[in-house]
Amino acid sequence: MRVADWFEERLQLKKLLGPSMTHPVPRSSASWWYVFGSATLIIFMLQIVTGICLALVYVPSTADVYASLEYLNYQQPLGWFLRAVHFWGSNFMVAMMSLHMIQVFLFGAYKYPRELTWVVGIFLLLCTLGMAFTGQVLRWDQDAYWGLGIGVAMIGRMPVIGAQLVHLVIGGPIIGAETLSRFFALHVFVVPGLLFGLLGLHLLMVLKLGINEWPMPGRLVARDTYRERYEEEVKRDGVPFFPVAAQKDIVFGGLVILAILLCAAIFGPYGPNGPADPTLIRTVPRPDFYFLSLFALFALLPPYTETFLILVGPVVAIAFLIALPFLAGTGEKSFTRRPVAAVSVVVIVLILGVLSYLGAKSPWSPVMDAWSGAPIPVEYVKGRAPLQLQGATVFQNKQCRNCHSLGGQGGQRGPALDGIASRMTHDLLIRQVLQGGGNMPAYGKNLSPFEVTALVAFLDTLRSPHDAAARSPIPPPRAAR
């Protein structure tokens, strides 16, 4: 105790921090709904500690980076665990930040006088996503290399300054050693520095403006009365932030860290998945989960809208988020009285969820090895005539399976062909094979007439015995007579 007093006499920490720690907050805000922000902060601390530890071993040089990651995984004592904690920490940080943002939005906490807190929060969101992307690049595996390629292709769509921007981002005309160094500097110095600064502002405003009270339906926010009423509520029914409100943060934060450690211990580190050697082209690049929704969007958008949406979409979305507290800075806070707000949260979460799921599945991508790896199921060749069997061989050899499935196996880019003969007539099939169309390449040049005859003879057999063969709506000339 005397030691503590000795230090206190010199540092005067109690005098400095005491009022901030114990400042009164609305009793209603000492709730389990208010723990996500502090949890994000705690994970950020975890990321800093584990990140510094990883930097002790990691080598940001393209010649050695892969070896240093493998060394971390297999030779450095507990290196695998720290890599795993850092990876799972990043996933949890994005997730917690999203929950925090949803809670703040639903509880109307961005309204007067906390507009700037929200705006700073938007930049914190961007920085955190920036950390996620740059961190993924530092893994410097095939996903990282081609993920960068995707980023470059997106930036390269910018008119006028596209090329210069590409060079600025990757540190030269092509992805190489300087690219990795650049992203290392961004991930380790630049973005964390920004995060620290913004975080300081964010927390300062939480202290100065107070924690948002639990929104009561019908209690409207007005610029001239809000602060007075808030002060009054805190004075009448406030509790000290520490320990009353903070104890839930502490409990939840501890649980989150434990969950990260558990995930890290069970699932281990992620990657690196194959060295970033561009000549190894037998790769199927996929981003980490936070960018899967974006990845899916690029497959599903109509191509002619893409360049516009890639360049304008993010700007509009961010501008809208920043403008939100200025568009709706007063009035109702409770989400029970803000149906549009509540529904948009549900819709946005659903859209992002579905897009992420689709991104993980990628049904639009050809299955590159289906033609050699997924044989035609036996029931589709049983009892077929020789010509039809020849057709089945053509079907397999010409890589039709990469995009068309049979018996649930194969690509899903084109329609499954299990019952195609009940949907398309013989003539239509020939036309489709030769000329393509509807997102299918034309095979006219790559198939001999015999191959086409055999292939279509096989396709003609692809229908359930319970379904009639497709018929042309136009009667043949003889019947017309």
Add this chain to the structure above:
Amino acid sequence: MCDQGVGGLVPPPAPVSRRSVLFKLGLGLNALAAILLGVPLVGYVASAIRRRGQQAWVSLGLVSSFPERQTRLASYTNPFTVPWDAKVADIPCWVRRLQGERFQVFAINCTHLGCPIRWFQESGLFMCPCHGGVFYEDGRHASGPPPRPLYQYEHRIRDGRLEVRGGQIPTLSEPV
């Protein structure tokens, strides 16, 4: 809160003229320093931009190593490599030899979002593993989201070797 305590330490106002001169001098010195530091800083970081259009002829190998009427994967070493580039300096590309000395050399990057396209000999198609872009053997767009045909390198034949002008990642605003 602590202002009163510090207030006593503030020196009495000095003669206005000398203080303002010193202050302006300080401002000027620091502005000069900021410019002298800022220009090299920006120049250093932005030097990546000025390295634009740096391309050089690089060899893909002997012409005879590419059979006629076939498409083969080849690779060149990035002409602007640094000593620690290692594997990333090897840039792959697809070489299609039509007949004799007629070639087409396609960049590996899909024109949609830059993923590595793969050649399928049997169906005569390039397919992209990311968003399902497909191209014909001559680089024309066949299906999927790509906005243009495959990027093609400029090429020439020197001393029996096929050479391309390489060293830059192709994008829509700067196709090779």
